[in-house]
Amino acid sequence: MRKLDYTTIFFAIMGSFLVLFIFIPIINLITSSDAGSIISNLQDSQVISSIFVSVYSALFATVIALLFGVPLAYILARHDFKGKGFIESIIDVPIVIPHTVVGIALLLVFTSNGIIGAPLSKLGLTFTDAIPGIVIAMLFVSSSFVVNSSREGFESIDPRMEKVARTLGAGTLRTFYSISLPLALRSIVVGSVMCWARSVSEFGAVIILAYYPLVAPTLIYQKFVNYGLDNATPVAVILISICLAIFILVRVLMRGWRTYDKN
Amino acid sequence: MRKLDYTTIFFAIMGSFLVLFIFIPIINLITSSDAGSIISNLQDSQVISSIFVSVYSALFATVIALLFGVPLAYILARHDFKGKGFIESIIDVPIVIPHTVVGIALLLVFTSNGIIGAPLSKLGLTFTDAIPGIVIAMLFVSSSFVVNSSREGFESIDPRMEKVARTLGAGTLRTFYSISLPLALRSIVVGSVMCWARSVSEFGAVIILAYYPLVAPTLIYQKFVNYGLDNATPVAVILISICLAIFILVRVLMRGWRTYDKN
């Protein structure tokens, strides 16, 4: 096609508005705080502990999502069954539920007299204002990333490759971990990182289940409400830097990941 | 393959934990409120107006996302250029930024003395504690749904089909709206609905830019903090019902949407 026709130029201009709309606030934020206030915040034990709670809880949520999500993804990729559409919907539905509604829904179930919270509280596991509460809030909003990305990974593997492995003497489980899992690993890792990042980003659901222990997004909100924008900004800069660093690291890693051409 | 081997059964059991973890809180929430309190909330003008603000602002954000996002998606689907990976990253990055950080970042730029807010405030457009603020918060977190889904739609159209249209006498723009757009419409609609739902669900970014006018998620939070769980639950039930209704409606519509087999 011609390289520069008017339609393409017009489309490019329209598109760049959206790109700038996202890009400018991020760059502006990162460059808005002076080094001094960032360093003093990095020495603030409340800031450090809130970031630690965020990172740690999100990691925990991701591990749980992997444990249950990868088998589910494999089932969805390989089997057709009645009610499959229903299960797919269930996995996707957290994206469209308002975050504070998620918090309310989880709180109702996981309080010490909720239908799941009650038996678990007898085992000494409490969710309100505790790390487990943060983890389940994160898990609820982010597990779909692991399931959907892993599923795409499994679906990109020709099932006939697994069938050949079977004829060579591998059982279902052996076929899964020696053929399917290694080939889908890249997609699973991508999904995990998105799951982790989405977990760190959650605020509405977490704040209802567990205002304390403070996660980083809650701390930023608290600082903003109590001391104003200037006070909240340095923490926001620190948190966005961590998120962007992870995001960029993953993109770079993924680009270098050895991909296998489909045969 | 054998229908019931142990691996499959084990995977299914693991997977169903995750499904139940999402399903139970939602069902529990929907069935937790009595009809009386829901009806009285539906007659509460504050509830109605907050839902209206949510729905209306989300719709507005979606229209803007479509206006700028669809051309961008088409460019990304059809052209290779330097910096393409960078632009793709920019579009995806809002997913991983914590919601309150988004709020801080947008507030810095869109206050009446921010780099974008200042010129616009002279035109009479204010963002803090106003509908425009809610809309940009929503747009920031949700526009990627429109871009990525539309792009997938365009990518599934064989470019050779557009090339044939060109040889028959259609210019680039004509080819776009008579061939590419109709064929990608399904994906664009799916992306729009996800964009709208994600907009409604946003809480952290909205609350920082505009606590008032109250959106529904903020109202739920306010009721929860001020009057407790029992008081917040009916509003949560109303909001989740709206979201689920839209979600189910779209799934049903999409299933009936006439799809064209790829040639």
Next chain:
Amino acid sequence: MIKIENLSKDWKKFKIDNISLEINDNEYFVFLGPSGSGKTMLLELIAGMWSPDSGKVYMNNTNVTYLPPEKRGVGFVYQNYMLFPHKTVFENIAFGLTLRKKEKQQIKIEVEELMNLFGISELSDRLPRTLSGGEQQRTALARALIIHPKVLLMDEPLSALDRKTREELIQEFRRIHKKFDITIIQVTHNFDEALQLADRIAILKKGKISQVGTTDEIFRHPKDKFVADFVGSENIINGIAKEGIDGLTIVDTGNIKIESSQKKIGDVHLTIRPEDITLSNENIVTSARNVFKGYIKEIYDLGTIIKLTVDVGEQLILVLTRKSFSDLELNIGKEIYIYFKATAVNLF
């Protein structure tokens, strides 16, 4: 011996409809059919990759219908090779032995022996995506054969390859069949392939078997119009058959009368293979019962051979070599005579 009894399976748009069949030990058996005829599913049913809706599969008189593929000891080769892309050629071939927990040294010996056999030793450490189609298919063959299966199943193993590699692999298949003391069942949509390789052929149509027989039986005596079309019988004519003299049948096509040595009465189709028709400039006397005068209507240059359409009342197609063609000085409109024997006329 493989015995299939009333096998049925209906899944999405694929279907196997009550197939019964026996395949002998060490036979080279080919399923031939157009796409959508269910031939791949039939092969996968034999391998145990599906449960049939009904029916049974026996191998060596054992009912294996519900045995999973890993317990059947069959080798499988797909059209698109289906090599494990994250494993080297060596690891791909060794896979079956690794599962059997053989000693490393023993595995190395056996894999190298097979790589030698297929001339792929120097590819040992390469990943599949760096190989050509032919190299990949040789690796896939070696991978399937290393477990010494009694049965080798191949699903369109030549369709993704270019003409030259295809001909090389046809030689390999023949060699394997002799060397390995193995039953080979191959699926293809290409009749020429089947003709070059098969001991027996089964023609599949919409999940049912239309005809089973040796290549010659199917080639010369297609049982119905579908088979005749599929094996490329270009001269298919309708007519009414009556008893003739000398025990022959006379078919009246409306325009000409053709004699056949096969016995049939009433509405029939008849086929004559193009290469069974002789052409001459003069009306010479031969032993052929069918002689017609006509003219050349169309000439197709197919390179190695020339195809003619001759109008003798009915339009018949015949082929000759480029050499005969120029010796006879043929051109469009030229009057000629054609001859064919009554035994060359197949009725159905």
Next chain:
Amino acid sequence: MIKIENLSKDWKKFKIDNISLEINDNEYFVFLGPSGSGKTMLLELIAGMWSPDSGKVYMNNTNVTYLPPEKRGVGFVYQNYMLFPHKTVFENIAFGLTLRKKEKQQIKIEVEELMNLFGISELSDRLPRTLSGGEQQRTALARALIIHPKVLLMDEPLSALDRKTREELIQEFRRIHKKFDITIIQVTHNFDEALQLADRIAILKKGKISQVGTTDEIFRHPKDKFVADFVGSENIINGIAKEGIDGLTIVDTGNIKIESSQKKIGDVHLTIRPEDITLSNENIVTSARNVFKGYIKEIYDLGTIIKLTVDVGEQLILVLTRKSFSDLELNIGKEIYIYFKATAVNLF
């Protein structure tokens, strides 16, 4: 007339490397090459779907190098039809006219005329996905022809079709070529197709043209080993050429001496088309300069024809019809004589 001058384009793994070429008005021209030879890109460059890196394209002496496709007035037909899936057959064919803002009634008349021509009138209101491959390709042809292009470009238009439909469409192509007073440029990887359709053929290899010529020139006198391999010359032998008697060249292959009417000295390849070799049970006298005694080494039953490998010092392949094969009572190991003329020996 289409004139291509020093055209080059390098994009991802595809490449066109300094191609110059002239295609005459009303010519049926075929680009023949293996996949990856850049033939589709060349066609798309002619259609204006790419900007070349360098070089020019002329149509009727006008430089169209930077004209967008919608201004070139060429028709394009792809292998996978590329019908607009959301439009009916009628709407697909009418598309070009609708763009030209013709009156509805006029469009209806023209579309129906073309649908009649291709025998697809009754499909008018159907969506493309409900059609067979042949029907889709006919629709695509009608869609391209309705704007009465001076040039029709076709990219592997027969590759996705089964044998029978392919032969039908070859007839259609011939008919269109005669009826529409049009230049057709077709791309294919299948030599038989080219042979049946082309006035001239260009052989492409890695973005360069290896040879251009009439079908006969390319078939009988391939210019190098690549072309010879590609057009299926199976008898390719190396040897040393010396001057012989009667103005002939003698090629010593090391095992036998072959005479050729072409003049060349030194290291050469020679090709002999299998159908140019005659076979006899006796040493009869003919005008053929090359006569060798040998034995039959291999027999391949290809259905319509039989292919033999004969060992006369060198191994030569020859073909004969099934009928000649049985008349001569041939079998493996049998001693026979082969003959071919010096003019049948191509040197390069």
